[in-house]
Amino acid sequence: MEIQKFTSLKIEWLQKQKQLGMTLTVFFYKTYIDEALKAYDLDGVKVKGYMATSLMDSFEWLNGYKVGFGLHHVDFNNPNRPRTPKYSAHYYYQVMKDNGFPLTEDEKMIYGHFRKEFIWSTATASYQIEGGWRADGKGLSIWDKFAHTPLKVFNDDNGDIACDSYNKIDEDVAILKQLKVTHYRFFISWSRVLPDGTTSHINEAGLSYYDRLVKALLAANIQPHITLYHWDLPQALQDIGGWENDDIVGKFRDYADLIFSRLGHNVKHWITINEPYNIAMVGHGYGVAAPGINFRPGTLPYIVGHNLIKAHAEVWHLYNDKYRAVQKGIISITINSDWSEPRNPYKQEDIDAARRVVQFYIGWFAHPIYNGDYSDVMKTIIRERSLAAGLTKSRLPEFTPDEIKRIKGTYDYFGFNHYTTVLAFPVNFGDLSHYDADRGAGTVVDRTWLDSGSGWLKITPFGFRRILNFIKEEYGNPPIIITENGVSERGPIDLNDNHRTYHYEKYINQVLKAYLQDNVDIRGYTAWSLMDNLEWATGFSERFGLFYVNHSDPNVPRVKKASVSTYSTIISCNGFPDPASGPHDCLKPEPEGKLI
Ligand code: NOJ
Secondary structure (H helix, E strand, O other), X not given: OHHHHHHHHXXXXXXXXXXXHHHHHHHHHHHHHHHHHHHHHOOOOOOOOOOOOOOEOOOOHHHOOOOOOOOEEEOOOOOOOOEEEOHHHHHHHHHHHHXXXXXXXXXXXXXXXXXXXXXXXXXXXXXXXXXXXXHHHOOOEHHHHHHOOOOOOHHHOOOOOOOOHHHOHHHHHHHHHHHOOOEEEEEOOXXXXXXOOOXXXXXXXXXXXXXXXXXXXXXXXXXEEEEEEOOOOEHHHHOOOHHHOOOHHHHHHHHHHHHHHHHHHHOOEEEEEEOHHHHHHHHHHXXXXXXXXXXXXXXXXXXXXXXXXXXXXXXXXXXXHHXXXXXXXXXXXXXXXXXXXXXXOOOHHHHHHHHHHHHHHHHHHHHHHHHHOOOHHHHXXXXXXXXXXXXXXXXXXXXXXXXXXXXXXXXXXXXXXXXOEEEEEEOOOOOOOOHHHHHOEEEEOOOOOEOOOOOOOOEOHHHHHHHHHHHHHHOOOOOEEEEEOOOOEOOOOOOOOHHHHHHHHHHHHHHHHHHHOOOOOEEEEEEEOOEOOOOHHHHHHOEOOOEEEOOOOOOOOEEEOOHHHHHHHHHHHOEEOOHHHOOOHHHOOOOXXXXX
8 A cells, every 4th residue: 555655656756757847848948049049149159050959759878768858748658659749849839930039028018107196105014124122112023032033034133123214214204205106105013002912001102103204204295005014913912822813803903993093194095914825824834934833834824814814804894984984094905926827838737726826825815805705716625625634624714604794895905915926836745734735736937037136036027917917807806006016136235226127117017018908907006115124034135125224334324226216217207108209307317316
């Protein structure tokens, strides 16, 4: 029995390697032919032709028939030796037809502008920038504890001082003005306002920081876009179970009530929770973010996710019932997701895997809020795998019919964070109790995609338009505010951040295509991030900022990178004007202001 199981696993593994091999062959042709093109085009080498090895799988000398170099698979068990084209044959055919690599439709830039009143914003988050971790009566958060635990954060960096924004309201508002943003997305640290997480003690000094920040923004004609929760739960609440304990729903509601009542008269844009996927999965499944739990990856993330959805819904209802009429703001949740394409676009099982990746990512949270209840894909797969493992019910908690109704529709817009795209393929993890095993997919990236300073982030603008269209189709065409998008670098400081300029131009242009050509209802765009800050478990090593922050200088000065002028030009033009229809004032360079 065991031997049989082992043999079948081995065969499955060999088949996977073969499939992976096919995708690798495509990457191989892509990169080698592209290098040959560069030699021809850029270096003047007289490259006259290219021959792909080989037309079909054949006898590969000492390796016999085990290694297949062919563009066509040959079935050596069949006396007729049938030839079947592989993915690489389709790919090579296309390269020959195009005689190289013309710009694809996806890659071409378009001209045009966004709607009037478009929200142009940038973002930061409390723990990543504020510092003042013990200032004026602030309570501890799970991130204070996590970052002070050795080896949890790269280089043992922490947010004790970070960008010292707690003491730098004026500097922060000044750089926002340079960018010319209409809005600023920032976060409130729950434990700065309510040190033990409950309203039993309100820390007025902490509240006053946010009140002063809001007023300074309004004075600069910048609208605050406030998020109530960005991962830094008060440690006192973690001590009683955190997001696993459903008492959190009421506690979050009380905290939100306080914030609406104290700041709401000056704030029109709200987000309840940032990136529930990361809270549930990264914090409670993989355990590489606070609170750092990883020993129940098949159950805890789903319980946490369930409570996050309920907490969001209750706060939306609170605002809707008690504050909206007077304060006249809008409120939603921010959901993050990668886009996913099949690793081999000619394989149905890869296409299915790509769909599952998206449904388990964006769909986990968006489906209950926009469509009602978890998606059938998640419910069915997790229930079947739970029962097959001998459990009596699904590891995915169920909403009652009343809860489904109460949660559905708790949005005023779709708050969306997006960074990258992956290529998916099916993986059978056996009976492992894990979110990844439920999803039943692995992911790779195309090795020709441009890198960033973060291992997980490849520059893939085309995926942005696709996932925006997915949101439109799947969730009933909601108004969308992109609440984060950006790129990182690491290593030596170079204020000439060409890759960021490239990133913003290409990604925002895809958003414009989604808006103008696909009628996706896009209302705003937010660049992550205003300044270099503590990138969670990777510390200060990955820098997402439009402004560089020198953390070894006690004054942590903000210095603009070259991409500041790119982004502020896009903002001034409200998009990408056609130079042929110019001149356009918004494209004229401005006299250099003084550096902050
Ligand atoms: C999303 C998170 O909201 C933010 O805190 C983080 O820094 C960026 N992604 C980049 O990883």
